[in-house]
Amino acid sequence: xxxxxxxxxxxxxxxxxxxVALPDNVEKERMMGKTLQISEILPVKAKDGTTSVFxxxxxxxxxxxxxxxxxxxxxRSFKLSFLPLQSLKEWLxxxxxxxxxxxxxxxxxxxxxxxxxxxxxQGKYMQSLVLYVQAWGSLLPYHIFAFTQSDQRVLNYGNLExxxxxxxxxxxxEWSETDKTLNLQSKYAILGLALSCGQIDTxxxxxxxxxxxxxxxxxxx
Numbered sequence: 001x002x003x004x005x006x007x008x009x010x011x012x013x014x015x016x017x018x019x020v021a022l023p024d025n026v027e028k029e030r031m032m033g034k035t036l037q038i039s040e041i042l043p044v045k046a047k048d049g050t051t052s053v054f055x056x057x058x059x060x061x062x063x064x065x066x067x068x069x070x071x072x073x074x075x076r077s078f079k080l081s082f083l084p085l086q087s088l089k090e091w092l093x094x095x096x097x098x099x100x101x102x103x104x105x106x107x108x109x110x111x112x113x114x115x116x117x118x119x120x121x122q123g124k125y126m127q128s129l130v131l132y133v134q135a136w137g138s139l140l141p142y143h144i145f146a147f148t149q150s151d152q153r154v155l156n157y158g159n160l161e162x163x164x165x166x167x168x169x170x171x172x173x174e175w176s177e178t179d180k181t182l183n184l185q186s187k188y189a190i191l192g193l194a195l196s197c198g199q200i201d202t203x204x205x206x207x208x209x210x211x212x213x214x215x216x217x218x219x220x221x
Contacts, residue, residue, distance in 0.1 A: 004053065004054055005052065005053055005054065005063070006054070007061065007062070007063075007148065008061075009061060009146075009147075010058055010059075010060075010061060010146055011099075012096070012097065012098060012099050012141070013057075014057055014058050014059070015099065015141035015142070015143075015146065016092050016141060017043045017046070017057055017059070018059045018073070018076060018141070018143060018146075019076060019080065019088070019092070019140065019141065020043065020092065038070055041070055041073045041074055041077065042059065042066075042069060042070060042073050043057045043059070044057075045057035046058060046059050046069065047066065048066075050065070050066075051063065051065055059072065059073055059145070060072065060145035060146070061145065061146055061147055061148045061149075061151075062145070062148055062149055064145075072145055075200070076143060078196070078200075079136070079200065082133055082136065082168070083133060083136070083137050087137070088140075091140060091141075099141070100141070102142055102153060105138055105139055105140070105142060106139070106156065106157070106160065108138040109135045109136070109138040109139050109160060109164070110135070110160065111135075112131050112132070112134045112135035112138055113131070113132065113135040113160075113163070113164055113167065115131050116128040116129075116130075116131030116132045116134075116135060116167060116171075117167070119131060120167070120170070120171055120174075123174075123178070125171045125172075125174040125175040125178065125179075126171075126175050126179070128167075128171045129168060129171040129172065129175065132164055132167050132168045132171060133168070135164050136161065136164045136165070136168075139157065139160070139161065142157065143157075144157050144158050144161065162200075165197045165198075165200045166197070166198075168194075168197045169194045169195075169197035169198045172190050172191070172193050172194035172197065173191065173194050175190060176190040176191050176194070
């Protein structure tokens with residue numbers, strides 16, 4: 001295995017590798033949170049990272065210990081559950097050799113977010129959620145650890161992603177409380193998704209002590 005200590009941007013292949021932990025079917029998707037192993041979370045070539053060398057395949061720009069890589073990859077895998085599986089598989093098969101322009105992806109994401117906000121203000125919460133999901137999906141293949149931590153794009157990406165998931169949480173809460181056709185089980189399922197969205201933007205220890213409405217109120221302040 002080729003290892004070195006040089007900083008360098010991630011390649012398109014490495015970006016795709018970062019998102020490769022996709023469930024193959026609905027049953028695996030349901031079990032993913034319970035059965036996912038480290039071997040499935042990290043690429044094979046990225047499992048030997050230490051504090052002094054990079055693995056030959058990277059999941060972040062800056063060198064990180066294995067436990068940090070696993071935590072980050074686990075979060076990325078969780079975020080994928082909000083996106084249509086088939087569209088992700090099609091993206092992974094996309095025949096190109098270069099990275100898409102980050103600014104183009106960023107601007108496209110903002111456009112979807114603003115359109116989602118318009119629908120949200122009109123009380124069309126389920127429809128706004130679809131656009132928020134598209135807003136986040138538009139940031140692919142990039143993720144927040146794809147840049148060196150001193151890069152301004154880390155702040156830009158992090159702020160936008162946090163805003164999108166807060167809006168997703170708000171849309172889910174409002175949908176659960178205003179849609180009279182939902183049964184109790186469906187409401188609980190939707191609120192569970194809202195809680196997950198809130199936890200993405202909150203430290204794990206803190207998030208575990210909050211209920212979804214508390215986080216929702218915080219997102220509106």
